[in-house]
Amino acid sequence: xxxxxxxxxxxxxxxxxxxxxxxxxxxxxxxxxxxxxxxxxxxxxxxxxxxxxxxxxxxxxxxxxxxxxxxxxxxxxxxxxxxxxxxxxxxxxxxxxxxxxxxxxxxxxxxxxxxxxxxxxxxxxxxxxxxxxxxxxxxxxxxxxxxxxxxxxxxxxxxxxxxxxxxxxxxxxxxxxxxxxxxxxxxxxxxxxxxxxxxxxxxxxxxxxxxxxxxxxx
Amino acid sequence: xxxxxxxxxxxxxxxxxxxxxxxxxxxxxxxxxxxxxxxxxxxxxxxxxxxxxxxxxxxxxxxxxxxxxxxxxxxx
Numbered sequence: 001x002x003x004x005x006x007x008x009x010x011x012x013x014x015x016x017x018x019x020x021x022x023x024x025x026x027x028x029x030x031x032x033x034x035x036x037x038x039x040x041x042x043x044x045x046x047x048x049x050x051x052x053x054x055x056x057x058x059x060x061x062x063x064x065x066x067x068x069x070x071x072x073x074x075x076x077x078x079x080x081x082x083x084x085x086x087x088x089x090x091x092x093x094x095x096x097x098x099x100x101x102x103x104x105x106x107x108x109x110x111x112x113x114x115x116x117x118x119x120x121x122x123x124x125x126x127x128x129x130x131x132x133x134x135x136x137x138x139x140x141x142x143x144x145x146x147x148x149x150x151x152x153x154x155x156x157x158x159x160x161x162x163x164x165x166x167x168x169x170x171x172x173x174x175x176x177x178x179x180x181x182x183x184x185x186x187x188x189x190x191x192x193x194x195x196x197x198x199x200x201x202x203x204x205x206x207x208x209x210x211x212x213x214x215x216x217x218x
Numbered sequence: 219x220x221x222x223x224x225x226x227x228x229x230x231x232x233x234x235x236x237x238x239x240x241x242x243x244x245x246x247x248x249x250x251x252x253x254x255x256x257x258x259x260x261x262x263x264x265x266x267x268x269x270x271x272x273x274x275x276x277x278x279x280x281x282x283x284x285x286x287x288x289x290x291x292x293x294x
Contacts, residue, residue, distance in 0.1 A: 030226075050224075050275075060222065060224045060245060060246050060279065061245070062224055062225055062226060062245065062275075065267065067267060067268035068268055108268050110265075111264070111265070112227075113225055113226050113227045116226075123226065123227060123228055123244060124226075124227045124228070125227065125228040125229075125230070126225075126227045126228065126229045126230070127229075127230040127231070128229070128230065128231035128232070129230060129231055129232045129239075130230075133227075
């Protein structure tokens with residue numbers, strides 16, 4: 001739309017009148033599994049496959065879905081250093097991307113094998129005879145990484161959606177469980193930090209942001 | 219029949235028919251189970267998920283199906 005005070009000259013591209021208004025679903029899977037698209041026809045590496053197997057063909061890496069996430073945010077960590085020039089002042093800023101970070105609160109605590117990676121627990125034991133689930137709480141394992149896939153449908157009628165995908169995430173930082181009377185327990189302060197995956201192309205070192213829209217992307 | 223555990227846990231259960239004890243030591247582990255137990259175990263699904271798109275999923279993948287026993291023949 002032309003501005004009353006004068007339009008910019010030349011080719012213009014305006015934003016679409018479309019807003020995203022809810023949190024994405026959050027899925028994760030052991031990063032040793034290959035992504036579902038490895039790569040896809042556009043050269044992008046993304047997606048989770050619950051049937052993925054290890055090189056030996058034995059281990060199966062399930063895809064886990066976080067139930068009922070709340071207060072989801074996504075941010076990034078950068079190192080920024082200004083290029084200071086004593087003659088004219090700042091000439092620019094050198095930026096290096098260190099990581100992306102999802103923060104989320106979780107309200108579903110079961111089953112434990114979905115929750116355990118988030119809480120830094122060990123391998124859970126599931127005894128069907130005794131009807132018990134047990135999660136060991138011990139030392140942190142810093143060598144396990146996960147793919148993170150966060151899709152969000154913004155038009156359910158025609159299934160238009162966006163998704164974030166990160167190759168190599170760790171659950172980091174201290175969590176807190178809020179146990180308030182009359183409100184559901186919430187595991188807060190959960191953070192997935194997505195690091196660079198050096199096996200991926202430099203443009204997709206951390207992951208990708210995608211969109212599928214049948215009516216607009218034509 | 220051979221079943222493979224598809225969840226990242228240590229699973230202990232008694233066979234629903236034979237009452238044999240089966241211990242799957244972790245995700246991807248494969249055990250040979252009694253065919254009668256296996257027919258029931260392979261149907262075992264995770265609980266109904268809360269609020270997402272995931273469907274209840276089986277605990278096990280069948281690696282090797284039960285060998286069908288031939289019907290007994292009667293001599294006359």
